[in-house]
Each structure stands twice: as C-alpha cells, then as structure tokens.
Amino acid sequence: MFFLHTRTLRTSLKMYNYRHSSAWPSQAYINGSWCNAKSGKTFNVINPATGEIIATVPDLNATDVQIAINAANIAFQSWKTTTAKERSDLLRNWYNILVKNKDYLAEIVTAEAGKPLQESLGEVSYGNSFVEWFSEEARRNYGEYVPSPIKSKEILMIRQPLGPVGLITPWNFPIAMITRKASAALAAGCTCVIKPAENTPIMALVLAKFTQEAGIPNGVFNVVTASRENTPQIGQLLCESPGIYGISFTGSTEVGKLLYKQCSSTVKRIGLELGGNAPFIVFDNADLDKAVAGAMASKFRNCGQTCVSANRFLIQKQVYSKFIDKLMEAMKKLVMGNGKDCGINLGPLINISQVEKVDRIVNDAKNKGAKILVGGKQAMNYGERFYEPTLITDVKDNMACYTEEIFGPVAVCIGFESEEEGLKIANNTNRGLAGYFYSNDLSQVWRVSKALEVGMVGVNEGIISSTEAAFGGVKESGLGREGSSHGLEDYTEIKYICFGNIQQN
DSSP: OOOHHHHHHHHHHHOOOOOOOSOOOOOOTTTEEOOOOOOOEEEEEEEEOOOEEEEEEEOOOOHHHHHHHHHHHHHHHHHHHHHHHHHHHHHHHHHHHHHTTTTHHHHHHHHHOOOEEEHHHHHHHHHHHHOOOOOOOOGGGEEEEOOOTTOEEEEEEEEEOOEEEEEOOOOEEEEEHHHHHHHHHHHOOOOEEOOOOOTHHHHHHHHHHHHHTOOOOSSEEEEEEOOTTTHHHHHHHHHHHHTOEEEEEESHHHHHHHHHHHHHGGTTTEEOOOOOEEEEETTSOOHHHHHHHHHHHHHHHHHHGGGTEEEEEEEETTHHHHHHHHHHHHTTOOOBOTTTTTTOBBOOSHHHHHHHHHHHHHHHHTTOOEEEEESSSSSSTTTTTOOOEEEEEEEESSSSHSSSSSSSSEEEEEEESSSHHHHHHHHOSSSSSEEEEOOOHHHHHHHHHHSOOOOOOEESSSSOOOOTTTTTOOTEESSSSSSSSHHHHHHHGEEEEOOOOOOOO
C-alpha cells in the first residue's frame, strides 16, 4: 500500500518535532530578497488538522508580482547563457540540500497540508527526485542533425529556453508540484515566478530559501504568495504579461480553462495538469486481494485529495460482493487523526469548503437511494476538517458522485456486466487523466490499456506516479506532460538553423 516501511517510519517519528513557525520564512521571495506586500497586507496559514494558525505571509497583488516578473526577465538574460553543466551542478546542490532536510520538509507538509507524516516523507522523497532527475536531464537537452535533401545545405535543430515562466501550483502536493515544474524550467534555462496555493505557501518559501543556499542566482527562482482574494488578478497578470513566456498550472479544470483563455492574448505556451475522474476497474479474473490493496492506495492517499485518485470503482458483477466485503474491511482499519501522531494514515481535508463539497456529494447519493456501507459524515470528534472514510454502493448515473471529481475519502462502487460495458462507463466523462484496472487476462490487459481514454494507466497497480514517467492527461484533463525526458519540452523552443552554400570538395 502507500505506507512507508515500519522501521523507516519509526525512525522518522523519533526525529519528528515541530520547529517553531518562526523558523519558517514568512516573506515573499523576489530577486533574491525577502519582502512584504507593498500594501502591508498578510494572510494566515492554517493547520487543517487543528485549525490553528501556523504562519502569516504576505498577501501580494498584481503590482507586487510585476516586480517579480521584471526580476525574472533581467535574470533570464544571464541564466539562459549558463551552460547545461552549470545548471546541472546548481540543481544538484539544491537536491543535496533538500535530501539533507527531508525530515524538516516533511514536518512542513504535515503542518500545512495535513498529511500523515509517513505520507509527507513519501512526498518529500518524490518531490526531491524531480530535482535530481532534471539536474541530470539538463545535460541531455539535445537538438537534432537532419540529413539535408540538398548537397549545399546542412540542417540543424537546437533547443533554447522559452523564457521566464509562471508556475501556479496546488495545495495537495506542496513540494512535489513545485519541484516537478521548477526543476524542469531551471534545467532548460528558464527563470520562474511561482505562485503557490494559498493553503500551502510555507513549502514554496522554504524551497526558495534552499535555492538561495544552493547558489542559484537572484531572480531565477521567485515565490509570490497571495490570498484566495488576490489570486485571480495574479493569475491573469501571469497569463497576459508579455514578460512571461509560458504558464504551467496544476489545479481544477475550470480554472485551467480560464487561464487557457487568458493566455491567448499573448499566444503563450501553456501546460495544464487538470482534474480527473479516474475509473478503477476490477474484472472477474482479477486477484481481489491485490485489487483491494491497490484501491486503498489509490483512493485514500492524502485523504483522497489527489488528481489521480480512483474516483469510480467499476466492479464486474461476478466479483462485486466479494470485492465490496474486502474493501469494507480494509477501510475499517484506517486510522484517522492529526498526521503528526504515530500510526495515523488518514488525515483531514484541506479546508472547510472541501468538507462541504464532499458532504454535499455523499448526501446527494444518500438522498437518491444509494447505500452508505461505511462512514458517510464528518468526523467531528477529530476536528471540523475530518471526514469519515465512506463506501457507497447502489450508485446511479443521476448522482453527483457518478460524475464529479470527489477529492475526498469516498469510494463510489458501480457494478457492470461485460468488458464493453465497463469501458463504456469508464470513458463516459470529459476527463481523462488516470485510469486503473485489475485483470489477469493478458489479452484483456492489452485491449483495455489501449481503450481507456486517459493519459496514464495503472495495470494491476494503484500507485503510478514516477519521476521517470510522463505525467499528464487527455480530453479536459490537460495539455502537455511533466516529469520524464519529456518534462523539458514545455520550457524549450525548437530553433531550426539552415546552413547554406556549403562548398563540396
């Protein structure tokens, strides 16, 4: 499943001790300097497990962010001329610092995102791996030599950095979503202005502090913090500014569509990693124990708040009852609570609005005749942001849980008869990020892998994210790919160079 090895967790918990919030940066980071909003406004960062204020950071507006854009443009003039080896070495310095501070970083993830510590440690390792990967990919940003059809000409294509880019990141993976974007951008020779989610800005500021320690030049890595109220104007500025050459956004499909429109005014490059509605299909020949383990890992990691989380469990009717029974027993073993405590594997939802959304979806299903076999309500004894792990059956297509991305600890189970019917239900959505299925029929594995209308497929596997693999979706789940050898593509332009009048001996 998604839990760390017991000995690793025990060692980490022995080291675990919240540092006082004064140890965390509390200002925005622009052009190598720590700064406040010109207006003097700030906003609070809340620990979702306790509801306590753990930090107060600047509430920047578009005027403040323009300063960061200017700094990124000035820094780009020298950063783009650095060699791939120089950028590689600086990214490696950053990676080494991140690894040295992994327990500290995990503390921050748990404090501002609410994840159980073992998950936070896993995310830190995953996030750090992107910096390591792109420190190496920086030196493999190859061009092409193309045989010319004409003897007197030679054809070359080289890759050059796009320019300053805006990176808008979500709260559910506060370190990994930044490192996956920023390390690729820096490796390609771009500078960046990073707008972290208002729920989790501390990690972005700590990452900035460590880039400074790593020797990354001023203006190359800028972090601008803002409240939910100021976020729209900052997003619009980044999309419409001629000083920003590309946007990378991870978040909801609705916001992604808005940013896509705003980028059109400057015909800006944009990468979008948007919402999902992942099917998790269990065929009648599957190993049910492995399928349940994969279901638990996919569904309940980060309390269901991942874009690749299984959203709809489609179970072939011959094994429907057996799978439900096994899943129900596994869910009852989940331990809720404050993620800093030992043994916790299910934390809170990020904020009250997310709790209200999940509760609305569950109540809609209940009111329309679905059965709630496990959970089904807030877990107020733990705190107002906690929601019980919930198992829903007898689901119909008129229920919100059938079509909406839940982003919570709710398993929605739907029966189907044939492979054809299962695929029809799985693909009946405008989203197409990830899909999962369990089968021991090799021919079926090949057929279904190709037929699922998603960008990523997990075959007999519930956790598919990997630094080495291309991450991204189809349909309304996004554009472009992150991670892997393709991760540099959103941050580079191909330049064609033709050498003419070559003299032949």
